Amino acid sequence: MNSPLVSLTNAGKSYKALDALQSVSLTLNEGEVLGLFGHNGAGKTTMMKLILGVISPSRGQVQVMGMAPDSKEAWHCRSKVGYLPENVSFYEQLTGLEVLTYFAKLKGFDKKHAIDLLEQVGITHAMKRQVKTYSKGMRQRLGLAQAFIGEPKLLLLDEPTVGLDPIATHDFYQTVDQLKSKGSSVILCSHVLPGVEQHIDRAMILSTGQLLAMGTLAELRQQAALPVAIKPSGLNGSVAQHQMLNSFISSDCDNTLMVPEQEKLAVLRELLSLEGIDDIHVESANLEQVYQHFLSKHETNIRAQQTSPAQGQS
Numbered sequence: 001m002n003s004p005l006v007s008l009t010n011a012g013k014s015y016k017a018l019d020a021l022q023s024v025s026l027t028l029n030e031g032e033v034l035g036l037f038g039h040n041g042a043g044k045t046t047m048m049k050l051i052l053g054v055i056s057p058s059r060g061q062v063q064v065m066g067m068a069p070d071s072k073e074a075w076h077c078r079s080k081v082g083y084l085p086e087n088v089s090f091y092e093q094l095t096g097l098e099v100l101t102y103f104a105k106l107k108g109f110d111k112k113h114a115i116d117l118l119e120q121v122g123i124t125h126a127m128k129r130q131v132k133t134y135s136k137g138m139r140q141r142l143g144l145a146q147a148f149i150g151e152p153k154l155l156l157l158d159e160p161t162v163g164l165d166p167i168a169t170h171d172f173y174q175t176v177d178q179l180k181s182k183g184s185s186v187i188l189c190s191h192v193l194p195g196v197e198q199h200i201d202r203a204m205i206l207s208t209g210q211l212l213a214m215g216t217l218a219e220l221r222q223q224a225a226l227p228v229a230i231k232p233s234g235l236n237g238s239v240a241q242h243q244m245l246n247s248f249i250s251s252d253c254d255n256t257l258m259v260p261e262q263e264k265l266a267v268l269r270e271l272l273s274l275e276g277i278d279d280i281h282v283e284s285a286n287l288e289q290v291y292q293h294f295l296s297k298h299e300t301n302i303r304a305q306q307t308s309p310a311q312g313q314s
């Protein structure tokens, strides 16, 4: 069996009294894409930096390609890792081509490779211009080209789609899919959830350094027990008169039924038996709804912990 590309075993990082990342365990296999989600200060960048070996864990173990990434022995693995930091910054006086050629050479690749990557991210037309003349999106594209140098085995991308227009975002996810199909593993963190879910295998949700949930979207949906939205059409009010179906009518929208997953088939059968039905739209909870669920559950737990000692005293 292949050993995982990345493994964290109860790994965490603290700065004085602050737990930037509490104990997290994770294994990431070849060709797997993990989405890392959480509000500001959740610990996403901290986890990426632990995997990069830029910082060392305060507790637990981090292994990348079988080695501690902060060890001297790990130096030769670094050329197989691509990283896009949250705020990309480059040498402003150099042209895009000069910047990328410089980074390519550091990783043992030539200028031709840099030119190909600039074409891939769509900034060939500006490659001979100084970076200081680049727009935000162009800088981000250059940052992505830098992260893609050498088709890395492991890609760590912090907010990769920030500043990208819809076409560049689409192209970016296409590149992620291609790299994945060639066996690269990717960890990407993003605040922009729509559009991410079809490109990730698993999601990890963090809040204030704590792991709230991890799994495939199907597993997270199951854990969250969020209802399925069923929208029938052509029924002209017969759902409201139906004894079994009317209890599922959404309080926000009267032509939508919010149905627990385990009752979905029974409800669909019942709807199909009704006269006049001409279409049914079924929608499971999306990543954004799953994310909101775990975050609000966590916030409710925190509030309960904060209020219970005071209640105990009164």
Ligand SMILES: Nc1ncnc2c1ncn2[C@@H]1O[C@H](COP(=O)(O)OP(=O)(O)OP(=O)(O)O)[C@@H](O)[C@H]1O
Binding pocket: 015, 018, 019, 020, 021, 038, 039, 040, 041, 042, 043, 044, 045, 046, 047, 086
């Ligand atoms: N060098 C440091 N010294 C002290 N605290 C730090 C340091 N680096 C990070 N932190 C703290 O650790 C916590 C997690 O930070 P981190 O950068 O990992 O969050 P994040 O999830 O990436 O947030 P964002 O979405 O805002 O980028 C924050 O409270 C941050 O202030």
